[in-house]
């Protein structure tokens with residue numbers, strides 16, 4: 001009898017002990033099976049009482065930066081404890097598939113389309129063996145949030161379409177731009193004036209680091225690093241979220257922004273981005289606008305305190321609202337480990353708006369109750 005009780009007590013204790021009650025940024029984050037969560041460059045949505053976290057499933061060793069499995073999904077009721085739902089978009093064995101095993105598949109983001117009742121996943125795709133040259137946006141679709149997602153297509157957005165309000169005078173090159181020295185003031189001016197938009201006009205605009213944002217009126221946008229990562233593009237999606245409407249605009253031309261993440265509060269759109277230093281961290285930037293189409297006002301580094309100049313050794317990936325809590329947003333970022341990508345960790349921090357600017361403070365350990373107290 002005694003033995004029975006002690007087994008039950010130890011099971012209850014181990015259950016309580018294994019529950020996560022806090023976010024501990026940058027540390028190992030065990031799923032409900034005790035394995036470090038594997039969902040990098042991810043995004044989170046909320047569906048009928050459950051959060052879904054989608055991300056890049058990385059594997060050990062440097063080749064783990066390429067997609068050898070696909071996109072993973074985890075579910076949670078409380079944001080601390082996540083159950084592994086497996087791979088919801090699988091890379092394909094067929095060497096001719098655009099998402100063949102060994103391609104680069106980054107920053108998957110899933111959104112729900114109310115009109116079609118489908119879950120739509122967008123991600124950054126690089127074709128196998130071509131480095132980061134393809135720079136494509138890719139889309140997959142599913143009937144349920146747990147997948148399986150079916151790959152539809154990948155391409156470069158806005159082929160043959162000028163951005164909104166692009167001046168006629170910039171639709172053709174002025175002088176001999178191709179010989180300008182990179183980063184010279186003349187070169188920067190040429191970039192701002194659309195030199196790379198013109199270069200990519202016929203083949204479509206580049207789409208590398210990206211996010212998807214769904215507005216209150218259900219319009220959705222792909223926000224993507226384009227023009228050799230020098231300029232962000234905001235491209236409106238069609239009503240089914242499977243294509244582009246041809247309405248697009250440039251943000252911060254020649255500003256060199258990657259890793260965009262967006263949220264909206266009190267009628268203002270806020271965007272947090274990073275600079276461009278590959279897997280190495282750099283200083284984050286923030287922007288604010290009254291309209292998704294801009295003008296976006298640059299507000300500088302949202303991080304404060306120790307290691308603020310390196311975004312606490314991480315790079316932004318997504319921002320989402322906590323359900324049922326007014327104005328609580330969580331900033332998600334990745335601390336990459338390119339030599340053994342599976343060890344990459346997650347930096348989740350609360351965002352507060354102070355004096356009209358987003359602010360990110362570091363916490364070694366925090367939970368949503370701390371958030372409420374602030």
Ligand code: GAL
Pocket residue numbers: 041106107209258259276277278279315
């Ligand atoms: C980062 C980017 C990552 C990945 C990496 C490759 O700047 O944000 O998603 O593409 O470069 O070096």
